Amino acid sequence: MATELMRRAVIVGPRRVEIEESALPGLAGDDVLVRVRHSALCTFEQRAFTGADTRFYPLYGGHEMAGVVEATGPQVVNIKTGDKVAIWAIDRCGSCYSCRRGYACENVWFKRAGGEKPKGPMGPAGLATHKLAKEYQVFKLSPDADLLEASLTEPLACVLRSVNKANVVAGDSVVIVGGGVMGLLHVMVCKGRGAQVIVSEPHAGRRADSLKFGASAAIDPNAGDFAEQVKGLTNGRGADVIVVATSYVPALQASFGALAKGGRVMVYARMEPKGALLNLDPNWFHDNEIVLTGTISTSPIEFQQSAQVVSSRALDLRSVISATYSLDEITPAFEASVDLGTYRVVVNP
Numbered sequence: 001m002a003t004e005l006m007r008r009a010v011i012v013g014p015r016r017v018e019i020e021e022s023a024l025p026g027l028a029g030d031d032v033l034v035r036v037r038h039s040a041l042c043t044f045e046q047r048a049f050t051g052a053d054t055r056f057y058p059l060y061g062g063h064e065m066a067g068v069v070e071a072t073g074p075q076v077v078n079i080k081t082g083d084k085v086a087i088w089a090i091d092r093c094g095s096c097y098s099c100r101r102g103y104a105c106e107n108v109w110f111k112r113a114g115g116e117k118p119k120g121p122m123g124p125a126g127l128a129t130h131k132l133a134k135e136y137q138v139f140k141l142s143p144d145a146d147l148l149e150a151s152l153t154e155p156l157a158c159v160l161r162s163v164n165k166a167n168v169v170a171g172d173s174v175v176i177v178g179g180g181v182m183g184l185l186h187v188m189v190c191k192g193r194g195a196q197v198i199v200s201e202p203h204a205g206r207r208a209d210s211l212k213f214g215a216s217a218a219i220d221p222n223a224g225d226f227a228e229q230v231k232g233l234t235n236g237r238g239a240d241v242i243v244v245a246t247s248y249v250p251a252l253q254a255s256f257g258a259l260a261k262g263g264r265v266m267v268y269a270r271m272e273p274k275g276a277l278l279n280l281d282p283n284w285f286h287d288n289e290i291v292l293t294g295t296i297s298t299s300p301i302e303f304q305q306s307a308q309v310v311s312s313r314a315l316d317l318r319s320v321i322s323a324t325y326s327l328d329e330i331t332p333a334f335e336a337s338v339d340l341g342t343y344r345v346v347v348n349p
């Protein structure tokens with residue numbers, strides 16, 4: 001019997017991606033082998049592809065994926081061969097303070113293994129025909145879940161964490177700053193919670209798209225004073241929640257002037273340039289009962305919540321998928337993903 005092979009993409013340098021072939025791994029303990037059907041290209045991989053982030057070469061990219069379970073290790077209890085699943089590729093030790101409080105784990109795996117960082121490629125490795133995961137990373141979906149939509153379980157989980165932390169409730173006026181794919185997922189979730197949703201986005205095409213996704217208005221932050229535009233759409237009150245889903249520090253700074261009393265600002269994106277500072281009067285927090293917070297990645301609770309949203313097909317996640325490519329078309333897929341005219345680009349290994 002010929003050994004079965006798996007194929008996976010390795011980003012080896014700026015705009016250089018190779019497909020590597022290897023034998024399928026053996027399974028032990030609580031390992032789960034998933035046949036990956038769809039793997040979405042997120043900002044992390046896009047930055048490695050363009051060379052904006054050169055820290056991780058060679059990188060096994062792909063952390064947003066869904067597929068079907070092909071085999072399970074002897075200690076796996078909740079997952080069965082043939083199950084449709086989404087994978088949370090980020091690994092967790094499960095026992096550090098941060099894991100127990102639902103934050104990103106403090107212990108990367110090679111530290112736990114007591115070893116040196118490996119010399120070969122490392123990374124979430126979802127841009128592949130097969131993904132080996134631990135059972136705790138595998139989230140079971142309903143049999144009629146759409147696996148293409150399910151490739152967005154991870155980004156949706158990040159958005160659910162953001163919206164939960166910002167405590168968006170019915171009747172809130174929410175401004176989403178940035179109409180990219182994460183902004184649009186925020187629009188869908190906040191709209192579903194009964195909020196008035198306004199998108200702020202300089203790109204006209206993206207402004208128009210955000211209205212189709214449920215925003216009641218879309219403003220151009222360069223077309224006049226941001227705070228005045230927000231107040232004009234909220235009976236002069238300002239926004240109850242502003243989610244900053246762009247890395248542009250002046251956009252974050254401008255959001256503070258557009259808040260209602262008790263307003264919450266969610267720093268969703270990582271801000272650039274590193275080291276940039278905000279200018280804020282501490283009494284403004286006191287007098288107006290303002291909350292300023294941020295979110296990074298997601299937690300097992302929100303990942304499970306997201307898997308249930310995907311299972312029930314409560315949101316039309318296909319609508320943010322702009323194009324799909326085969327694994328052999330990985331380079332054109334990356335090129336498409338960094339084009340401003342696309343939202344999520346998905347690779348079908």
Ligand SMILES: [Zn+2]
Nearest residue numbers: 042064154155
């Ligand atoms: Zn992602």
Ligand SMILES: [Zn+2]
Nearest residue numbers: 093096099105
């Ligand atoms: Zn941990």
